[in-house]
Amino acid sequence: MRDVLQTEELEVPEGVTIEIKSRVIKVTGPRGTLTKNVRHVDMDIRVLKTKKSSKVTLAVWQGGRKHVACLRTIRSLINNMVIGVTKGFLYKMRAVYAHFPINAIIQESGNAIEIRNFLGEKTVRHVKMLDGVSVSESKAQKDELILEGNDIENVSQSAASIQGVCRVRNKDIRKFLDGIYVSDRTTIVRE
Numbered sequence: 001m002r003d004v005l006q007t008e009e010l011e012v013p014e015g016v017t018i019e020i021k022s023r024v025i026k027v028t029g030p031r032g033t034l035t036k037n038v039r040h041v042d043m044d045i046r047v048l049k050t051k052k053s054s055k056v057t058l059a060v061w062q063g064g065r066k067h068v069a070c071l072r073t074i075r076s077l078i079n080n081m082v083i084g085v086t087k088g089f090l091y092k093m094r095a096v097y098a099h100f101p102i103n104a105i106i107q108e109s110g111n112a113i114e115i116r117n118f119l120g121e122k123t124v125r126h127v128k129m130l131d132g133v134s135v136s137e138s139k140a141q142k143d144e145l146i147l148e149g150n151d152i153e154n155v156s157q158s159a160a161s162i163q164g165v166c167r168v169r170n171k172d173i174r175k176f177l178d179g180i181y182v183s184d185r186t187t188i189v190r191e
Contacts, residue, residue: 002062008071010056012047016082018056020045025078029085031150032132036077041070084150088188091159095143097178102166104145104180110134113145118166119178125165130154145180148188156185 012018019026023039038045044059056078058071083089095102100120107114113135115125129135129147133154138144145162149155159182166179 002064003060003068004062006060006063006068006071008058008075010058010075010078010082012054012056013082013086014053016086018047018054018078018082020047020056025081027078027081027085029082031085031088034081034084034151036081038074038077041074042067043070043074045074080152083187084152086189088148088150089152089155090184090186090188091147091155091182092138092184092186093145093147093159093162093180094141094183095145095180098176100178102143102178102180104137104143106135106137110136113162115162115166115180119168119176127158127161127165129158133158144183 016027016029019028023041023045024035024037025045026033026035042060044057044061046057048055048057056075058074060068060071095104100117102118103116105114105116106112110129111134112126112128115127118125131154132151133147133149135158136146136148138146147155147159149158162180163182168176168178
């Protein structure tokens with residue numbers, strides 16, 4: 001069953017400006033600017049500005065079930081961009097090992113990481129961070145990495161790349177639990 005009109009709204013906080021031109025969304029805030037192209041989704045995206053506040057309205061006309069589901073997805077994408085330019089995203093990762101200590105060496109001033117001695121292997125694993133993501137070692141906790149950035153997709157993909165490069169092959173993964181895993185997802189600026 002098709003709905004004639006389905007809408008979603010998103011309040012824009014103070015200090016954040018959103019520009020939308022032909023379904024290319026540009027969000028600017030105190031931490032920087034993020035842009036996202038959502039031309040592949042057919043929907044009305046408008047910014048309604050009043051004297052006190054502004055809000056983004058999303059509308060789908062004559063949409064089927066899958067098409068209407070895109071409303072909430074795009075709303076969440078814009079919301080994550082707003083959080084990114086105001087608070088930023090911070091992922092914490094912990095190195096887990098039973099016997100061979102994993103050596104994680106930060107390179108290129110936080111733009112890449114080198115992983116050595118995983119399961120005692122001689123292979124050196126290299127992972128480059130995506131745009132706008134920096135990796136550092138935690139001062140408070142041993143064997144902890146901290147990934148920071150404004151774009152949640154880039155931060156989480158960089159974390160996934162680090163975790164994915166430390167997969168155990170040809171062994172029982174119930175017994176060999178070594179690896180680097182995400183332990184915490186939060187924002188850089190805390191309330």
